[in-house]
Amino acid sequence: MHYIKLNDGHEIPVLGFGTYKAKEEEGIVAVQEALQAGYRLLDTAAKYENEEHVGKGIQKSGIPREEVIITTKLWRENLGYEETKMAFEKSLKKLAVDYIDLYLIHWPANAKNYANWQQANADAWRVMEDLQAQGKIKSIGVSNFWPEHLEALLQTTRVVPAINQIEFHPGYWQPEVVSFCRSHGIAIQSWSPLARGKVFGNPVLESIALKHGKTVSQVCLRWVLQHDAIVIPKSTTLARIQENLLIFDFNLSEQDMHAIDSLPEMGFSGELPNEWPDRV
Numbered sequence: 183m184h185y186i187k188l189n190d191g192h193e194i195p196v197l198g199f200g201t202y203k204a205k206e207e208e209g210i211v212a213v214q215e216a217l218q219a220g221y222r223l224l225d226t227a228a229k230y231e232n233e234e235h236v237g238k239g240i241q242k243s244g245i246p247r248e249e250v251i252i253t254t255k256l257w258r259e260n261l262g263y264e265e266t267k268m269a270f271e272k273s274l275k276k277l278a279v280d281y282i283d284l285y286l287i288h289w290p291a292n293a294k295n296y297a298n299w300q301q302a303n304a305d306a307w308r309v310m311e312d313l314q315a316q317g318k319i320k321s322i323g324v325s326n327f328w329p330e331h332l333e334a335l336l337q338t339t340r341v342v343p344a345i346n347q348i349e350f351h352p353g354y355w356q357p358e359v360v361s362f363c364r365s366h367g368i369a370i371q372s373w374s375p376l377a378r379g380k381v382f383g384n385p386v387l388e389s390i391a392l393k394h395g396k397t398v399s400q401v402c403l404r405w406v407l408q409h410d411a412i413v414i415p416k417s418t419t420l421a422r423i424q425e426n427l428l429i430f431d432f433n434l435s436e437q438d439m440h441a442i443d444s445l446p447e448m449g450f451s452g453e454l455p456n457e458w459p460d461r462v
């Protein structure tokens with residue numbers, strides 16, 4: 183597994199395992215299989231209602247907890263000082279661990295749904311900074327933050343976010359957000375790297391995959407890595423869990439990268455950070 187160093191000095195794998203919609207027994211087994219296949223970075227969230235299953239999958243895998251980088255997220259309705267503290271404790275309990283490796287604000291409070299959205303994000307962040315100082319969280323970051331949300335947050339932060347996890351896949355990869363984050367030392371993590379399956383059947387991706395003797399999924403994941411971003415595909419199918427690991431033995435050319443970068447919009451979730459959801 184390849185690792186990258188975050189702005190806080192911690193190292194995390196460039197390839198991780200997504201768990202959205204992987205719940206109950208299916209989720210437990212998928213996490214167990216992913217760890218046994220070689221993944222060491224897991225991505226869950228309080229909102230996914232599967233932290234318990236992810237925790238059980240880790241225990242069942244037999245991989246020592248300290249070898250696993252666990253990401254979980256604070257849901258937008260729990261922003262605020264006391265709420266963040268409580269939500270964090272709940273996540274720890276559900277995952278059955280005593281620290282979190284990477285804790286993210288899942289969605290920014292925004293002007294559409296919080297009277298003082300800047301304060302709501304800043305209050306949550308202050309708690310996360312304190313928890314990090316106490317050793318309960320190793321790295322802190324955000325998700326779905328646009329430059330406007332980051333600029334506001336950076337006014338009051340002691341710690342610059344280590345990561346911004348954003349929608350990033352062929353057909354929707356937010357280059358402006360990426361370059362803003364780069365210029366502030368914030369690593370990019372790509373969610374829905376396969377656009378939840380909507381990348382399949384695209385002729386450009388298929389021809390690049392054919393040329394390299396790889397699958398469309400592997401090409402999409404490799405493309406994310408070559409953008410120096412971290413990638414967290416989800417699958418509950420063992421063969422695909424394994425397939426998605428095999429992305430370190432080939433290189434996309436500059437032309438391949440450009441062809442994928444230039445694909446027209448495809449598979450966008452429709453979830454805009456400054457508008458969605460429109461109420462708390």
Ligand SMILES: NC(=O)c1ccc[n+]([C@@H]2O[C@H](COP(=O)([O-])OP(=O)(O)OC[C@H]3O[C@@H](n4cnc5c(N)ncnc54)[C@H](OP(=O)(O)O)[C@@H]3O)[C@@H](O)[C@H]2O)c1
Binds near residue numbers: 200347425
């Ligand atoms: N921060 C956020 O707001 C946010 C939002 C969305 C997602 N995420 C995170 O990012 C992770 C990944 O995103 P995602 O789950 O939305 O979508 P995704 O990883 O782009 O796509 C998952 C879908 O692709 C299928 N798939 C996976 N590998 C495949 C392969 N090799 N060949 C064919 N099909 C394949 C899976 O099917 P099977 O499972 O049936 O195999 C599943 O239906 C999530 O699980 C979650 O952890 C974060």
